[in-house]
Amino acid sequence: MEELLANPYLPPLVMTAAIILVFPLVAGYIVLAERKVLADLQVRLGPMRVGPHGVLQPLADALKLLIKEDIIPAKSDRWIFWLAPVLSTFTALSAFAVLPLSDRFFVADVNIGVLFILAMSSIGALGLILGGWSANSKYSLMGSLRAAAQMVSYEVPLGFATVTGIMCAGTLSMQGIIHAQLDRGVWGAFDNYGLMLVPTVLFIIAATAETNRAPFDLPEAESELVAGFHTEYSGFRWSLFFLAEYAAIVVISSLCVTLFFGGWLRPFPNVAWLETALNTAFPAALFAVIGLGCLRSSPRQVILGFKLVMLALGLAFLAVGALFVVPAVNEAVIGLFWFLFKLAVMVYLFIWYRGTFPRFRYDQLMDVGWRWLIPISMGGLILNAIVQLVARG
Amino acid sequence: MANLIKTFLLTDLLKGLWTTFKNQKPSKVVTEQYPLTRPPVAERYRGAPRLNTHPETAQTLCISCNLCALACPEQLIVVTSERNPKTKRKDLTTFTYDLSRCMFCGLCEDACPVDALELTQDFEMATYTREGQIWDRQMLEEGPLPQRYTH
Amino acid sequence: MPATTQEPAAAPADTFLDSNELVLNMGPQHPSTHGVLRVILKLDGETVLGTDCVIGYLHRGVEKIGENRTYQQFAPYVDRMDYVAAVSNGLGYCMAVEKLLDAEVPARAQCVRVILTELNRVASHLLWLGTHALDIGAITPVFLCFREREEVLKIFENYCGARLTTHAFRIGGLQYETYDTFEKECLAFCDLMGEKVREYHDLLTGNRIWVKRTKGVGILNADDCKTYGVTGPLLRAAGVAWDLRKAQPYCGYENYDFEVPTAESGDTFDRYIVRMQEMRQSCRIIRQAVDALPSGPIKGRVAKVIKPPKGEAYVSIEAPKGELGYYVVSDGSLKPYRVRVRPPSFVNLAALDRMCRGSLVADVVAIIGTIDIVLGEVDR
Numbered sequence: 001m002e003e004l005l006a007n008p009y010l011p012p013l014v015m016t017a018a019i020i021l022v023f024p025l026v027a028g029y030i031v032l033a034e035r036k037v038l039a040d041l042q043v044r045l046g047p048m049r050v051g052p053h054g055v056l057q058p059l060a061d062a063l064k065l066l067i068k069e070d071i072i073p074a075k076s077d078r079w080i081f082w083l084a085p086v087l088s089t090f091t092a093l094s095a096f097a098v099l100p101l102s103d104r105f106f107v108a109d110v111n112i113g114v115l116f117i118l119a120m121s122s123i124g125a126l127g128l129i130l131g132g133w134s135a136n137s138k139y140s141l142m143g144s145l146r147a148a149a150q151m152v153s154y155e156v157p158l159g160f161a162t163v164t165g166i167m168c169a170g171t172l173s174m175q176g177i178i179h180a181q182l183d184r185g186v187w188g189a190f191d192n193y194g195l196m197l198v199p200t201v202l203f204i205i206a207a208t209a210e211t212n213r214a215p216f217d218l219p220e221a222e223s224e225l226v227a228g229f230h231t232e233y234s235g236f237r238w239s240l241f242f243l244a245e246y247a248a249i250v251v252i253s254s255l256c257v258t259l260f261f262g263g264w265l266r267p268f269p270n271v272a273w274l275e276t277a278l279n280t281a282f283p284a285a286l287f288a289v290i291g292l293g294c295l296r297s298s299p300r301q302v303i304l305g306f307k308l309v310m311l312a313l314g315l316a317f318l319a320v321g322a323l324f325v326v327p328a329v330n331e332a333v334i335g336l337f338w339f340l341f342k343l344a345v346m347v348y349l350f351i352w353y354r355g356t357f358p359r360f361r362y363d364q365l366m367d368v369g370w371r372w373l374i375p376i377s378m379g380g381l382i383l384n385a386i387v388q389l390v391a392r393g
Numbered sequence: 394m395a396n397l398i399k400t401f402l403l404t405d406l407l408k409g410l411w412t413t414f415k416n417q418k419p420s421k422v423v424t425e426q427y428p429l430t431r432p433p434v435a436e437r438y439r440g441a442p443r444l445n446t447h448p449e450t451a452q453t454l455c456i457s458c459n460l461c462a463l464a465c466p467e468q469l470i471v472v473t474s475e476r477n478p479k480t481k482r483k484d485l486t487t488f489t490y491d492l493s494r495c496m497f498c499g500l501c502e503d504a505c506p507v508d509a510l511e512l513t514q515d516f517e518m519a520t521y522t523r524e525g526q527i528w529d530r531q532m533l534e535e536g537p538l539p540q541r542y543t544h
Numbered sequence: 545m546p547a548t549t550q551e552p553a554a555a556p557a558d559t560f561l562d563s564n565e566l567v568l569n570m571g572p573q574h575p576s577t578h579g580v581l582r583v584i585l586k587l588d589g590e591t592v593l594g595t596d597c598v599i600g601y602l603h604r605g606v607e608k609i610g611e612n613r614t615y616q617q618f619a620p621y622v623d624r625m626d627y628v629a630a631v632s633n634g635l636g637y638c639m640a641v642e643k644l645l646d647a648e649v650p651a652r653a654q655c656v657r658v659i660l661t662e663l664n665r666v667a668s669h670l671l672w673l674g675t676h677a678l679d680i681g682a683i684t685p686v687f688l689c690f691r692e693r694e695e696v697l698k699i700f701e702n703y704c705g706a707r708l709t710t711h712a713f714r715i716g717g718l719q720y721e722t723y724d725t726f727e728k729e730c731l732a733f734c735d736l737m738g739e740k741v742r743e744y745h746d747l748l749t750g751n752r753i754w755v756k757r758t759k760g761v762g763i764l765n766a767d768d769c770k771t772y773g774v775t776g777p778l779l780r781a782a783g784v785a786w787d788l789r790k791a792q793p794y795c796g797y798e799n800y801d802f803e804v805p806t807a808e809s810g811d812t813f814d815r816y817i818v819r820m821q822e823m824r825q826s827c828r829i830i831r832q833a834v835d836a837l838p839s840g841p842i843k844g845r846v847a848k849v850i851k852p853p854k855g856e857a858y859v860s861i862e863a864p865k866g867e868l869g870y871y872v873v874s875d876g877s878l879k880p881y882r883v884r885v886r887p888p889s890f891v892n893l894a895a896l897d898r899m900c901r902g903s904l905v906a907d908v909v910a911i912i913g914t915i916d917i918v919l920g921e922v923d924r
Contacts, residue, residue: 040417042687045424138568142590142905214681215753223576223679224906302429356413357406358753359681361906362590405750412746413684423691435698437705437720466617498620498711499704503719512705 012107019096019107027246028058034351041355052297052306055313068235073135076232080134085233085240088127092247095120099254100174102264102335113174114166117255118159121210124248125151128212128219131241132229143228146362147212147219153369154209154216160377161203164384165259168196178263185270189260192387198380200260202373204349207252209369211245213350215357218365253346254339261342264335279334280324287321434514439497441515442490444533445508453534454509457483464504469494490533492518493526564588568905572601576679576909579919583896583908590904595897599890602923610883615641615715615850618883622870623709625887626921628671631664631700632863634713637883639794640870641715643857645846652840653717654796659730659833660703660712661795661861662826666737667696668864668916669819669826676816676913677748680757685747692740695733699726716846727834734827741823749817758813762899762911765810772895776866776888778915781818782810788862795861800832812914819916851878865889865916885924889917 004010032047032054039046047054072081098113100106110116125147132144166172168191169180181188189200209216220228230241257263266278294314301307323329324337360368399405425432434440445454457474469491474483502512518537520526528537566587571577580601586593606625610618622637623630635657642649649657674689697707704712704720712718748754764774766782779786787804789797805821807814852874860869866888875881892915899911 038683039424040422041413042684043416043421043423043691044687045422045426048424048426138566214683217681218906221681221906223681224909226575352410352413355684356409356747357682358677358748358751358757359906360753361757361904363904364753364756400752405752409747409751412743416684416688423694435701435705437703437723438701439705464617466613466620496620496624496709497706498709499706499719500616500620 015105015107016097020093023093023096023247023250024062024243025058026250027243028062030246030250030347031061031242032058033347034354037348037351038355041352052301052310055309062239065236065239070235070237071232073137073232075136077134077136080130081232082237084127084131084134085237085244086127087130088124088244089240089247091120091124091127092244092251095251096247098174099251100178100258100263101339102333103175103178104332105336106175109173109175111171111173111176114162114172114177114255114259117251118155118162121248121251122151122155124244127241127244128229131233132219135229135232137232139225139227139231140229143219143221143225143231146225147229149362150209150212150216150218150365150369153366154206154373157202157369157373157377158206158210160374160381161199161206162255162259164196164199164377164381165203167381167385168192168388169259174258174263177258178265181262182265182269187260187262187265187267192384192391195380195384195387196260199377199384200256202377202380203256203260206373206377207256208350208353209365211248211252211350213249214354215359216365217354217359218362221359223359249347249350250343253343253350256346257339257342262338263342264339266334266338280330283334283337284321284324287317287324291315291317291321434516436514438514438516439499439502439512441513441518441537442492442495442501442528442533443511443513443515443536444488444530445511446534453485453530454507455485455488456507456509457485458506460504460506461501461510464500466498466500467491467494467496470501485530488530488533490528491526492528493523565593570908572598576675577912578675578917581893581912581917581919581922583912585900585905585908587905590906592900592903592905592908595900595908597893597896599893599919600923602919604924606924607883607885610880612879614878615852615880618880619714620709620711622885623711624920625885625924626668626863626865626868626889626918627708628918629664629668629864630708630710631660631712632668632861632868634711635661635795636859636861636863636868636870637872638713638715639861640857640859640872641850641852642844643859644852644855644872644874645715645850647716647846648844649717649795650841650844651796651838653842653844655833655837656718656722656842657713657795658797658800659830659837660700660710662829662833663696663699663730663733665826665864666733666823667693669823670696672819672864672913672916673744673816676910676916677754679909679913680754682748682754685744688740688743688747692737695729695736699729699733702726702729714843715850717841717843719843721842722837727837730830730834734831737823737827741820744820749820755813757906757910758816758914759811760809761812761903761907762914763809763811764895764899768895768898769810772898773891774866774895776863776892776916777815777818777822778810778866778892778895780804781807781814783808788860788867792860794859797829799836800829802829802832812910815914849878851876860886863888865918865921866892887921887924889915889919889921890924893917893922 036046047057050057050060072078095117097107098110098116100109128147129144132140132147165188168188169177171177171180184191189196212219220230225231230238233241262269268274291314294310294317298307298310298314301310446452447454457472459472462468462470462472471489472485473487474485477484497512499512501510515536568585568587569582570585571582572580577583582598582601584596584598606621609621613621619634619637622633626633670689670693674686677685700710700712701707702723703726704710764778764782766784769779769782769784775786783806785804785806790804802825805818805825807818854874854876856871856873858869858871860867867886868888869886871884871886872880873882896911896915900908
């Protein structure tokens, strides 16, 4: 037993299992958050029926998707049709392996972490292409062709922006990038006298396109291509594509947070007197406010079960908030808190765009990618290189 | 030049983002949670039909004149009556109203000379059968009395 | 195909070796064909070589129904053609029968008719804006537009008891007198719209993606419009200031001070701007009409049983989507001998192929949205 515990492969294995088990649920809740935030942006309420304020909606959705009839179109390429969602999900989840969730929660800290993520997201595009092609539907085919072209085009500016970030940090290791920012005492986004903001903005734009989110959601543009590459998918297979999409969002947002927003570092990591305010008071207050909000909403629910769920949620949030006051616990989870907090802000940004912007047209998308983003990202790289060379010697 | 700067600073996009951001104020939500909060229905709403009865005697107000049946574009009202030998007037025997074909145009209501037939504010008329959509005199007088669901 | 000033981009010569072409069925079950329109697209990659509209999935034979109903009984059916602008349809039909009868409509009824049709115009344009933006991928305006449209529907509900298929007007005038807060609610709505139109402008007009998606897309110039008989905002966006409210005023429109917004190039963006301005002008008319609302009877001298003399009448009005015409023939009996409708959506839809050639699949969706069709009216 002790031998087993001492095994160096145990922590990564446990983490891997945890991510694979927990992430589908997390993705479900990101979907709920998306629906709720979109509803807020659109003066609606969003899901309100399954649990108070729809908090149990993801579970109901998952159940529905699991028991749905699994349809494979008669003239599809069955094997590839089967393979495509698996490939998408597999690659998207693989990229989690190098995500630096905190200074102590991560599966592996490889010295080519950034490269691994980019590689995995590129292979993930293959899933979309295969899925659209194998379904033998014209809408799917057009969606997958768009996906292919878009992924190829936008990986270039994404790559340039990433390279700029790597250059600023001087390493490809995800943990190394964060440590570099800690040493320099400034987030990647504001380094080089603010010039790093250019690749940061470009990264966010290119990342939106890379994950096929609005306003770059052409592969699944529902008003043009019905559902794009996953038109013919249903039930569990479809939910795998969905899972992959949200996994890709989380991965690319994590990459952005790591490269440009200090990963698991708190804001102003080197200003000592902010330590208590940001690391203890802020998370405790945040959870307390959410918890109190739940408690306040509890008596307003009409159904007894909803009251109880809301009450339990409120107490749970309060308890989590209280945990942050305990120094030992705080030290262990504060990195994770900041990483997830920044991730949540990024995901909110993605949803916010989706709620606001119209969709690009196919040729305009290419135009923006090749004629604007790529030259600007190249310019940003060169500019940052010069500034870095001059400033750091 | 100013336009170029605006292009690079994405001001137009930020303006849109700010517009949607402002919408998040909880007071701006317009959703009505229908069975929980019931929408206000206008006084003149043309909903489920009702055959009015005299409030004291509970006698029907209908004089079996058949004008509603004639006015109806879909001819979905059937009125039968028999001559009362005493009063020499027509007494209503049956009154059927086929809601499944009704388009709630209000012409029958307009045609009624004694305000016996009226389209009420009730809008919950769903049933599980087509036959259930054909309302007889009793249903029209008493109303459908639907079960009020709360959720 | 009618002669046009400028020939549409010709499709490449059909050879059996050319395997680039793809025939794509868009609709009748498609999220953005606004109902049950089926468009067969001939594509080369994403470029549209040609389109073919298949209509009739919503055909209910409304004109034939009209021959089997009395004049009053047919009135509710016309609401179900352009159900988004039911009030305008009712107005057109009532005016046609009134012309047959040579009946006078009292001033108060005229004024209320103007208020309600203009409110309906705003509601129709709001629905168009929401769905058009949704087609182009902006998912928020549709909810904002429906929020404002709801205010119009509330006024309709309070006035006549129905929200969508209103049956608000009767031959010879009105059935319902206005309610207590009618004037106040109309003015409040006009004020609200002034504010909200600014919000739509913030969300869409300046937005570079919106401009890119609409500018130069689906151009239909003035000559093409005249060739195809296209009317309404499409014609005005091409620079022709043709509005039946000005050109042949009815219902006392000559007494109101309003402008006919026009634009130059006749592309999707211009049509968007024209419709946005029309909403403002409609509010202007509503304000004037509410201020000038005379007292008096609401129904003219019309017999209970309508039996027009032998003859025929054609009345056309400016519906939100264009010229809406009603041609009613009477043989002197209780029922019309023939009712023919000239629906603006149907005529405007004919120009779809002209506008789509050479554009991309995404543009087809935008163009269908910008024509502002209602399939109930196209198929009748």
